[in-house]
Amino acid sequence: MSGETNADTDDYGTLYVVGIGPGLPHAMTQRARDVIRTADCVIASNLYQEFLRQDGTIPPEAATDGGVATTPTGDEQEIVRSSMGQQVELTREAFERVRDGQDVAHVSGGDPNVYGKSDLVFLMAEEEEAYDVPIEIVPGVTAALGGAANLGAPLSNDFCTVSLSDKWRGWDEIAEKLRAAAISGFVIVLYNCWRDYERAIEVVREQRADDVPVAIFNDAGRGEAGRNLNDETHTITTLGEATEHDEKVGGMGTSILIGTHESHEWRNDHGNYLVTPRGGREVEDF
Template identity: 30%
Template sequence: MTGRLYGVGLGPGDPELVTLKAARLIAAADVIAFHAGVGKQSNARRIAAELIPDGVIEEELRYPVTTGETAHPGGYAGAMAEFYEESAARLAVHLEAGRTVVVLAEGDPLFYGSYMYMHDRLSDRFETEVVPGVPAFAAATAAVASPLVRQTDVLTILPGTLDEAELARRLADTDGAIIMKLGRTFPKVVSALRQAGRLDGALYVERASMPEERWLPVTDVDPDSVPYFSLIVVPGDSKPSVAEMPTRPTGEAAELLIIGLGPGPDKWITPEVTEALAEVQHIVGYAPYVNRVPQREGLTRHASGNTVEVDRARLALDLALKGERVAVVSGGDAGIFGMAAAVYEAAKDEAYADVPIRVLPGVSAVQAVAARAGAPIGGDFAVMSLSDRLKPWSLIEKRLRAIAKADLVLAIYNPASRSRTTQVAEAQSILLEHRSGDTVVVVGRDVGRDEESLTVTTLEKLDPDTIDMKCLLIIGASGTRTTPAGQVWTPRFAERSRFES
């Protein structure tokens, strides 16, 4: 009969925060295992010292390296993977012998803990139980006695090892935050907090719940004094609301910019847009597009969902009316199924009559897909959205027939979604009433991104089940051709066809 594996959380450091269950299991264990850093005593072993019975077998699992510097041929990742395999093998010997093995874990075993790597390797072979522990951030929040999140506030837990730009973006977008894994990352984390406008409210906590515990504002911390056992608490109350944001005292409305970010890669963002984004105070838009704008000091982000275009337009107009420099962002070109029309719709209200509006162009998705394919829109073409959220399907059908009869190349945005699963097939059927089955079709998916794919097929062979919101379709005209290399182009000159009357 094999033994049982326990991952036991010990809490943040104070032995009195160890749970009764954890204490009971430690006292009854045959084997106590714990991790230790290079040249250091195990903190987990220290916390549990008074609970470990005499005569128990102890397994010290000492890391081979604690930084990214190692001579291992597989680098840091390779060295650590080998260490975890060897550690799991050591524990497996005890488990196979029928012994109860308790792996001590600081904080909670499955929260940035080393126990999880033993769990990954052993839980499918041996009976396993995880005992939760008080996480370090709970002790840190208690130490500063500052409410972390209230009511509908969002809490984000971040490792300080994140890229600085990504860390700043996430800090700007959340209410409350905990930043862990400090030490050498501390200066970068401080910079990210400053860029996100969250530095003033951030609190540094060191060795929470331990005798050496101390806390102070992040701005007062000496970066050279920061140990690994430290974290930063960013209370949700420290995030300024729109109403609290200072406005320029001129009383004059500022120009509202509507910006196209292009379909994906930063290299497709125009220099004009880059310059504008560096100067505005606020970014307003659909969350995935707002997330593409790097966070910096003095920038406030206002991200929202996908069906509130006019509401976010009004927010932008309200800010501009107060004299704030605001940019509303869209993917692709803001004037093609983007936020430009929504802003002008909201701006019909006389309250916004003094707000000047300027649209900055961006590379559109149809341009990006067409360029990847060759030159399918080299002649006359039309652009449509199959979404019936703002117009009835009957109108979409009418326009599809008109475009098909006119023998225009057709670019289709928003072809399908989770709730719209039949419209591509219906559009295909309508177009086949007027066009040959061998009409060239281009399907671009995630063009400009890592997952990019481009498929050239025909109208008859197009499989509607393979199309979703990540796709843009280009349906060729009668004159659209393919090259021997598979590229697609439409002549600039008109050709007589069966579509002419």
């Protein structure tokens, strides 16, 4: 990789890959909101456009004509629809927009670095030799963190995430990672659980007791705007009974958190929670 360029970039914009967490206004960082509001071009799916309009982060659809909207400050902002099959084309287009002086906000759900869009942007920049294009990643709340917040304190010790998608790797590799994580004592958060989640649970059961707590959660942070089961849900069960809750595993918005031997369910007058103490600490250890 050269990384060298003779381009004069003083008049360039910036390509921002913006994580918006679950997408609802209350769960976005202020940095994400500011970048999207002031961008010359926002690339986002129809669902994320809907979320971003709820608090005026982007102008209402009624203020958009042919994809060009007028912001409250009177500036023009182009809203471009993103879809799964267009990511390469849209990223290439974003490079050109930045070279033309535009700030581009390429919206990613959750966090761009957690199965989001950031790797594609850098892969494309390498392939296109776009070493001249400024890139900034704006972090967001990923499903593991949003779901853990709803559950209490299940990630207070070491944890890892594993995607069950086999689009770019085979099941044997996924199973090997699951087995290693289970042996190493990580709390494990599974993404893309519509693929082989039953097999994933069985791999972990080889190394962990059936009474280890497990949580199945959907659309963390989205409340009644959930895409899977029509609202945000979480269910606490055990490793031995996790596969008996098929009705709770709804699609891309479903994640499954598998605790360790230290994880335990805790209840108070307001609900049930999961807690994984850090290294088995007691109160007097703080």
